[in-house]
Amino acid sequence: MHAPPAPSPDFAAELLRGHLANDEQGLVQIEIAADRVLAETGLRFESDPETLDLWRERGATVKDERVTLDGAWLRQVIRATAPRRITLRGRNPARDTILGDGHAPVFTPIYGAPNVLDHAGRRSLGSRAHYRRAMEIAHASSAISNTGQMICVMDDVPEARRPLEIALMHLSLSDKPFMGSIASPGDVEAVIDAAVAAIGRPPCPGEAELLHLVNATPPLVYKENPLKCLRTIAWRGQASLVTSYMMMGATSPVTIAGSLIQGYAEVLAGMALAQLWRPGAPVVMGLYAIPFGMRSMVPCYGDPASHLIQQYATQLARRLGVPVRGEGGVTSSKLDDGQAGLESALTLSASISSGADFILHGAGWLEQGRCLSLGKLRREAARIAETCGFDMQDCSPPLPLDPAFEQDLRARIAAI
Amino acid sequence: MHAPPAPSPDFAAELLRGHLANDEQGLVQIEIAADRVLAETGLRFESDPETLDLWRERGATVKDERVTLDGAWLRQVIRATAPRRITLRGRNPARDTILGDGHAPVFTPIYGAPNVLDHAGRRSLGSRAHYRRAMEIAHASSAISNTGQMICVMDDVPEARRPLEIALMHLSLSDKPFMGSIASPGDVEAVIDAAVAAIGRPPCPGEAELLHLVNATPPLVYKENPLKCLRTIAWRGQASLVTSYMMMGATSPVTIAGSLIQGYAEVLAGMALAQLWRPGAPVVMGLYAIPFGMRSMVPCYGDPASHLIQQYATQLARRLGVPVRGEGGVTSSKLDDGQAGLESALTLSASISSGADFILHGAGWLEQGRCLSLGKLRREAARIAETCGFDMQDCSPPLPLDPAFEQDLRARIAAI
Numbered sequence: 126m127h128a129p130p131a132p133s134p135d136f137a138a139e140l141l142r143g144h145l146a147n148d149e150q151g152l153v154q155i156e157i158a159a160d161r162v163l164a165e166t167g168l169r170f171e172s173d174p175e176t177l178d179l180w181r182e183r184g185a186t187v188k189d190e191r192v193t194l195d196g197a198w199l200r201q202v203i204r205a206t207a208p209r210r211i212t213l214r215g216r217n218p219a220r221d222t223i224l225g226d227g228h229a230p231v232f233t234p235i236y237g238a239p240n241v242l243d244h245a246g247r248r249s250l251g252s253r254a255h256y257r258r259a260m261e262i263a264h265a266s267s268a269i270s271n272t273g274q275m276i277c278v279m280d281d282v283p284e285a286r287r288p289l290e291i292a293l294m295h296l297s298l299s300d301k302p303f304m305g306s307i308a309s310p311g312d313v314e315a316v317i318d319a320a321v322a323a324i325g326r327p328p329c330p331g332e333a334e335l336l337h338l339v340n341a342t343p344p345l346v347y348k349e350n351p352l353k354c355l356r357t358i359a360w361r362g363q364a365s366l367v368t369s370y371m372m373m374g375a376t377s378p379v380t381i382a383g384s385l386i387q388g389y390a391e392v393l394a395g396m397a398l399a400q401l402w403r404p405g406a407p408v409v410m411g412l413y414a415i416p417f418g419m420r421s422m423v424p425c426y427g428d429p430a431s432h433l434i435q436q437y438a439t440q441l442a443r444r445l446g447v448p449v450r451g452e453g454g455v456t457s458s459k460l461d462d463g464q465a466g467l468e469s470a471l472t473l474s475a476s477i478s479s480g481a482d483f484i485l486h487g488a489g490w491l492e493q494g495r496c497l498s499l500g501k502l503r504r505e506a507a508r509i510a511e512t513c514g515f516d517m518q519d520c521s522p523p524l525p526l527d528p529a530f531e532q533d534l535r536a537r538i539a540a541i
Numbered sequence: 542m543h544a545p546p547a548p549s550p551d552f553a554a555e556l557l558r559g560h561l562a563n564d565e566q567g568l569v570q571i572e573i574a575a576d577r578v579l580a581e582t583g584l585r586f587e588s589d590p591e592t593l594d595l596w597r598e599r600g601a602t603v604k605d606e607r608v609t610l611d612g613a614w615l616r617q618v619i620r621a622t623a624p625r626r627i628t629l630r631g632r633n634p635a636r637d638t639i640l641g642d643g644h645a646p647v648f649t650p651i652y653g654a655p656n657v658l659d660h661a662g663r664r665s666l667g668s669r670a671h672y673r674r675a676m677e678i679a680h681a682s683s684a685i686s687n688t689g690q691m692i693c694v695m696d697d698v699p700e701a702r703r704p705l706e707i708a709l710m711h712l713s714l715s716d717k718p719f720m721g722s723i724a725s726p727g728d729v730e731a732v733i734d735a736a737v738a739a740i741g742r743p744p745c746p747g748e749a750e751l752l753h754l755v756n757a758t759p760p761l762v763y764k765e766n767p768l769k770c771l772r773t774i775a776w777r778g779q780a781s782l783v784t785s786y787m788m789m790g791a792t793s794p795v796t797i798a799g800s801l802i803q804g805y806a807e808v809l810a811g812m813a814l815a816q817l818w819r820p821g822a823p824v825v826m827g828l829y830a831i832p833f834g835m836r837s838m839v840p841c842y843g844d845p846a847s848h849l850i851q852q853y854a855t856q857l858a859r860r861l862g863v864p865v866r867g868e869g870g871v872t873s874s875k876l877d878d879g880q881a882g883l884e885s886a887l888t889l890s891a892s893i894s895s896g897a898d899f900i901l902h903g904a905g906w907l908e909q910g911r912c913l914s915l916g917k918l919r920r921e922a923a924r925i926a927e928t929c930g931f932d933m934q935d936c937s938p939p940l941p942l943d944p945a946f947e948q949d950l951r952a953r954i955a956a957i
Contacts, residue, residue, distance in 0.1 A: 427886075427924075428927070428928075429927075429928050429929075429930075461878070461879040462877070462878060462879060462882070463877040463878060463879070463881050463882040463917065463920060464882060464920070465879050465882060466878070466879035466880060466881060466882020466883035466884075466885075466886065467882035467883070467885065467886040467920075467921075467924060468882075468886075469882075469883065470843075470882065470883040470884075470886035470887045470890070471886045471890055471928070474886070474887055474890050474891070475890070478894060501879065504879060504880070505883075508843075508883060511844070511845075512843075512844075512845050512887070513845075514845075
């Protein structure tokens with residue numbers, strides 16, 4: 126376990142007891158400080174002239190790729206059109222989930238693991254077979270109400286085919302909502318096309334087939350691909366989870382307040398951008414930071430600093446009127462041992478108690494996210510089901526996917 | 542893992558988010574319902590005529606051993622004289638701890654384990670050598686600010702000698718505050734005598750050398766020994782942790798509300814009794830309940846039902862103006878594995894976030910409390926230190942115990 130610099134006992138006790146999270150004055154101070162960052166330093170929007178043109182049109186100051194922005198105006202833009210609640214649609218309408226408005230949180234499996242630890246204790250690169258196994262666990266779990274995206278990398282599938290292969294896995298092995306691809310704008314489109322066709326319901330404001338993880342690149346940068354994906358997602362009326370995921374001391378200030386300020390500036394710009402591309406585009410706010418171990422060069426998961434970031438993030442999102450992401454069972458441990466259980470549970474319970482709406486990496490995470498553990502996925506999913514009282518939800522097999530659709534999708538993948 | 546009957550998702554989400562814990566109306570309803578239990582059913586005070594005489598003198602109706610009581614009067618008795626904050630004294634005054642008034646929580650090791658799992662993975666009956674090892678870990682940890690009591694049973698010490706042997710361990714291997722014996726009223730006295738002499742400071746209201754765990758026996762009973770111990774402790778001006786520890790569905794109603802009502806009735810009577818024996822006697826309230834697995838016949842630790850009990854218990858104690866106990870790293874697991882980490886962390890974080898003042902079983906607990914794990918004790922103590930920011934507290938070796946005192950105490954033990 127790693128020991129970041131610790132605050133004084135009384136300060137920590139205050140924080141742990143959540144007193145500061147209800148402190149409106151503190152929240153306003155974060156907003157004001159973020160506004161100053163946006164106005165004085167600004168954000169860099171890399172290699173995407175269309176985004177720069179849009180900011181320019183709306184009166185922002187653009188210098189090379191750096192844009193200085195008016196935070197109060199960004200909040201106004203978001204509050205004016207971003208939906209307070211978002212319905213994510215599954216192939217089975219009975220499994221639609223609602224984010225926001227006090228609904229129970231939605232949980233997903235780990236997202237993005239290159240490696241898999243299987244039930245026999247073997248650790249290897251992720252494969253199609255692993256993905257199938259993870260999908261079966263995720264679908265069968267009453268806790269996992271969104272099967273997520275890229276639960277592991279499928280190393281035995283050519284890279285260009287993976288986005289649609291993943292979509293096919295989620296569509297054929299489950300009828301729950303899942304998340305979209307962000308591999309490229311073209312992949313965003315292809316997966317949206319597949320999901321919209323398979324789910325087969327007319328568009329409706331505040332409803333979306335897919336939620337997409339769109340990441341800022343702290344400090345204060347958006348890269349080309351996320352910018353282009355965000356625009357495509359918004360244009361298609363789909364949902365974005367606009368996230369700043371910071372390493373405190375590495376990609377953001379080492380302090381809680383400093384990271385909150387930077388992260389809030391980042392996600393504010395991203396969510397407003399989605400509204401400017403398409404007013405009413407569903408957005409979920411993600412703001413998370415983890416103390417970074419300077420000796421071990423790994424993030425220190427389960428640290429109370431992160432819990433505080435989460436508490437504040439949830440409050441900041443509530444003030445904007447958008448649903449908010451929570452962090453799930455994250456840990457630095459390489460095995461599903463006591464450390465893994467403790468770090469994961471501390472993080473998860475901070476997210477749930479903060480009131481987060483969409484819990485990413487809800488189950489199955491090991492090794493700073495570099496490994497999907499099938500055993501931990503199953504164990505944590507079972508525990509979340511108990512803890513959140515999801516036990517009575519329907520776990521029956523998925524509605525069958527239309528064979529003609531499936532055949533067509535397989536043919537399209539084979540042609541890539 | 543065990544699956545108790547689950548509430549509906551929205552209900553659970555509400556509960557997990559703590560909305561109900563701030564519900565004053567709900568708290569008043571619990572008080573009113575407990576008053577009805579006290580007035581209509583009453584409590585049984587077994588085999589202790591002095592307690593029955595006291596209740597009778599104070600106007601309560603005593604029939605055989607059953608006493609019906611006026612809850613509003615009991616609250617009045619407690620509010621009138623029980624201290625809002627309690628200073629627990631160590632041999633080293635710099636290590637005194639304060640319970641209540643918003644101070645950081647105090648953590649103890651597990652209390653009462655008959656077995657020990659050592660660093661080599663061997664599980665055996667507890668011994669003097671194990672106790673010494675546990676004390677060294679507890680003293681060296683900045684998180685464990687109270688070294689507790691009976692961290693494990695010393696099976697290689699004759700039973701009659703154990704209370705003073707334990708006191709000697711705590712006094713010689715640490716200079717932090719610890720807890721008193723409740724083996725018998727005579728042992729209470731003997732350990733108080735030893736602690737008062739070793740700590741060597743004049744009595745002071747609201748300060749105590751020892752905190753003693755005094756348990757009700759749910760449902761609605763106090764047994765002879767705890768009643769006699771409670772009286773001795775109060776007369777000596779020492780502190781009592783008056784606790785109702787319920788198994789929901791076995792020793793208390795299966796519902797959260799029902800268990801809160803029963804447990805509150807029990808601890809209210811116990812804490813008032815302490816005040817009646819000696820106004821101003823320091824009392825800490827403990828009210829905890831765990832869903833009992835009817836198939837496995839073990840309690841289901843880490844369940845959100847228990848978190849809610851804890852949240853309400855803390856609020857009920859705040860309304861009385863007394864410090865409150867929180868539950869520590871408790872689990873049903875037999876190994877320090879993922880399940881142990883998860884259940885322990887969930888329980889601990891619910892206690893801390895509720896605002897509990899004194900966390901019993903803070904570290905080292907396995908197997909429903911039947912086993913002290915030295916590895917888990919060390920790991921959890923390290924984690925609590927990080928989590929609560931205790932890292933900078935002094936961990937230097939204890940002040941030496943006066944050799945003449947130690948020799949005398951050893952002689953007294955040898956004479957038992």
